[in-house]
Amino acid sequence: MTIAFTGGGSGGHFYPIIAIAEALHDLVRERRLIEPRLYYLAPDAFDKNALFENSIVHIRIPAGKIRRYHSIRNVTDVFVTLAGTLSALVVLLRLYPDVVLSKGGFGSIPTVLAARLLRIPIIIHESDSKPGRANLFAAKFAAKIAVSFDSAASFFPKQVQNRIARTGIPLRKALMRTEPEGARQYLGLETGVPTILILTGSLGAQRINETILTALPTLVSFANVIHQTGQIHFKNVEAVSKVVLANNPQRSRYHPFNFLSEVSLQRAAGAADVIISRAGATSIAEIGLWRKPTILIPIPESVSHDQRSNAYAYAKTGAAVVLEEENLTPHLLASEAERIVTNVEIAARMSAGAIGFADPDAARVLAGAVLDIALTHEV
Numbered sequence: 001m002t003i004a005f006t007g008g009g010s011g012g013h014f015y016p017i018i019a020i021a022e023a024l025h026d027l028v029r030e031r032r033l034i035e036p037r038l039y040y041l042a043p044d045a046f047d048k049n050a051l052f053e054n055s056i057v058h059i060r061i062p063a064g065k066i067r068r069y070h071s072i073r074n075v076t077d078v079f080v081t082l083a084g085t086l087s088a089l090v091v092l093l094r095l096y097p098d099v100v101l102s103k104g105g106f107g108s109i110p111t112v113l114a115a116r117l118l119r120i121p122i123i124i125h126e127s128d129s130k131p132g133r134a135n136l137f138a139a140k141f142a143a144k145i146a147v148s149f150d151s152a153a154s155f156f157p158k159q160v161q162n163r164i165a166r167t168g169i170p171l172r173k174a175l176m177r178t179e180p181e182g183a184r185q186y187l188g189l190e191t192g193v194p195t196i197l198i199l200t201g202s203l204g205a206q207r208i209n210e211t212i213l214t215a216l217p218t219l220v221s222f223a224n225v226i227h228q229t230g231q232i233h234f235k236n237v238e239a240v241s242k243v244v245l246a247n248n249p250q251r252s253r254y255h256p257f258n259f260l261s262e263v264s265l266q267r268a269a270g271a272a273d274v275i276i277s278r279a280g281a282t283s284i285a286e287i288g289l290w291r292k293p294t295i296l297i298p299i300p301e302s303v304s305h306d307q308r309s310n311a312y313a314y315a316k317t318g319a320a321v322v323l324e325e326e327n328l329t330p331h332l333l334a335s336e337a338e339r340i341v342t343n344v345e346i347a348a349r350m351s352a353g354a355i356g357f358a359d360p361d362a363a364r365v366l367a368g369a370v371l372d373i374a375l376t377h378e379v
Contacts, residue, residue: 002036003024003370005021006100006101006112011282013103020101027364039059041088042111063081087110092111098120099143102142105134106134123146125146125148128149129309130306146164147164148168153166167362167366169359171358175266179266189224194342196274196341198276199277223341227257237256276294279322280307285359288314293320296311297328299325318349320353323336
């Protein structure tokens with residue numbers, strides 16, 4: 001049995017695939033099946049360790065990106081996608097997987113096209129409340145369509161509605177729980193003060209980083225600050241923070257990280273009293289399981305079609321407040337964080353609002369669907 005995954009562009013596309021792979025391994029052991037061969041077809045590996053740990057082989061498939069603004073690269077990337085489709089055809093003919101699972105994103109298009117041409121069954125999963133263009137395209141010939149928000153179903157064509165099921169967002173097993181015990185010692189946090197965890201997404205967020213840096217003197221005056229900056233922004237953020245906090249007696253309360261490993265994220269989430277985050281669907285689902293009060297700062301609608309609708313869908317539960325990036329100021333962000341961490345009733349109410357939002361069984365449900373199709377196709 002051979003299973004191929006595809007998707008690409010961000011951690012929101014990649015890590016749900018890892019969660020499904022984890023669940024696949026569990027189901028295979030439970031059903032006493034032969035371990036399937038797993039492949040990830042995408043422009044880059046994104047997280048080589050996660051692929052290796054789940055016995056997934058990465059095969060590079062080029063893919064072009066269609067941007068939401070005028071650029072000559074929108075033209076040249078059409079040819080990149082065509083080349084990627086030819087490459088995917090060759091790879092799929094060699095592997096001939098029993099099913100392809102696509103998480104969407106620009107990186108999925110060549111593999112999905114090639115799978116369609118070869119009549120390989122396709123399952124797509126849409127994380128966002130408003131589906132992306134790649135999944136809307138693939139829906140026309142997908143065998144099954146999984147969505148995370150009820151509202152997402154209405155965006156798909158009428159002729160595919162009977163193939164849609166709400167599964168929720170697949171989450172890695174390690175991140176379904178937090179590790180509050182020992183978190184303060186592990187991360188070097190000061191005791192007796194609340195903790196703010198800032199998650200800027202897998203690629204980082206310059207505007208949020210800049211706002212945090214300006215607000216730092218205020219933030220460290222009342223809280224520990226764990227700041228995941230993103231790889232490309234880390235050195236600059238670290239350098240500027242040292243200048244901003246040079247003479248600040250609470251400078252030791254600030255803890256910048258370029259990336260948080262699963263263990264570090266478990267412990268950071270366990271220690272956090274409030275989380276400041278982008279509004280990627282996977283991030284929201286993880287935070288929902290952690291039941292942490294949240295301040296969401298979605299990517300503007302002009303840049304990303306999905307995060308704003310994700311943010312307000314989650315905010316309806318009462319578990320989060322939304323700050324639009326165009327209205328974001330250091331004073332507003334700091335005052336909102338302080339309001340939440342210093343008011344026990346507000347924090348408790350927000351925590352309670354998160355109950356039931358995420359679906360802890362999503363990865364297992366999707367893995368079961370993948371196995372069912374793969375076993376049927378294999379026969």
